[in-house]
Amino acid sequence: MKTETFTLHSNSNATLTTYLLGASPEMPNASVRPAVLIFPGGAYRFCSDREAEPVAMAFLSQGYHAFVLRYSLNEHAAFPRPLQDAEAALERIRTNAGAWGVIPDKVAVCGFSAGGHLAAALGTIGRIRPNALILAYPLILDDLADLLPAPIPSLEQKVDAQTPPTFLFTTADDALVPVRHSLEFVSALERAGVPFEVHIFQEGAHGLSLAKPHTSSGLKQMVNRDVARWIDLCIAWLENRFGGFASDRELPATMATPEATCYSVDVPLEMCWSNPECRQLILSYLPGIDQSPNFNLALRVSLRTINAHTQALDEIALHELDQKLRAIPLEP
Known part of the structure; x- marks a missing residue:
């Protein structure tokens, strides 16, 4: 695996980290791969480590290249600056697709909480857009602006026919970002005719990440066997969108x-x-x-x-x- 961190454009506050699987003559069916670009959450005040590298490892284990964007925060978090970071990251991946072994039209973006807001923004109002969206307990509406360092656009009205197919999961009793954020976005996807798959688990705290012990910070509330199934459900959905690795020889x-x-x-x-x-x-x-x-x-x-x-x-x-x-x- 090759890991490298780049500073994006002229903004020294945003970085892109690559997690690239190596090519091998033993795996000719994986000489190029789809990729997932990950936006950790953190209320636009920090980027959660729990929603960064561990998530990249989960996608790597299924054969996907992974990237983690640490975007503009705090005094730099006013839109459109984080969105420009996201656009620059996606553009960098596609520009370097040949060198990095990425299939340029098979790049998904996966965002958690505020990172889910940024991913949804890229998929709805981005200058360039990913090929699939993966939204984890996303912030969508602007009614939680008081918790954030800068105003954000409300995205339920920004969905259009060019919004990528979307996989979304959340929990019905999320006490921080109410489930209505996800429901409003899903309703907008349905109106626009955009394909989607949604999983609303009955119980689970906000910020579960992979919902497994190694991403729990030692907190029992951050481990949830039911919600932990989201990554397998997501991989199956991605394979339906992007296709799997050929294995017909x-x-x-x-x-x-x-x-x-x-x-x-x-x-x-x-x-x-x-x-x-x-x-x-x-x-x-x-x-x-x-x-x-x-x-x-x-x-x-x-x-x-x-x-x-x-x-x-x-x-x-x-x-x-x-x-x-x-x-x-x-x-x-």
Whole structure:
């Protein structure tokens, strides 16, 4: 994983942190990936660590690249400055999509509480917009402005047909941001014809993050088994929107048939390895193959299968090795 933090545009108060999964020839179906840009909550006064890196790790574990935006706060929180931070972050991701292995039209934004307000603002009034919205107990209306350092736009009237498909979850008894914030936004999505999925859990405190012990700050109120299901529900929804990682290839033939009459790259490696001449030939093409920590497992499959994962040999070299192995007399 590659992690790096950038300062956005001329605003030294906003930073973007990357969490990029590495590419591997063993995973050719994930050479490029969708991404999730995360906006932590904190009433535009701070960015909660509980809603930042742990959430990024949850999406990373499902194969998504992740990014965390720490946007303008406190005396810098007056709109449109936080929105400009969000626009700059999304623009940076799409501009660097090639270098970062991101699919540029599969970038979701995930916001919590005030971060949910910022995500919803990006999805409704942003100069550029994400491809999906994930809103966690979001602040939507401007009726809680007294709790914030600066006025905010009320977003229920800003939803239009260009607002991205939205996944939203909250709790019915949220004592800080009432559920009507979410209901007003969902009603606006319905009027605009925007696809959405909503989960309103019966109970749960505000600010649950992943609702699991490691994001609870040690508080029992911040652990909720029912609400903790939101991340799995969200991943399933994202896969329906973006599509999953392709997994429709067949394994190459790995085992020798009983009637195999020669050494080749298509018989189990252990069959060739038992012959000193074959072993020396294989090492001349694949030096150090026997030093791999997984060599005992590799012995069970064919060289063709091994090469399909490692790409150590091009097709010409693999064909040469195959022909030379076939020329070695098969030991009884």
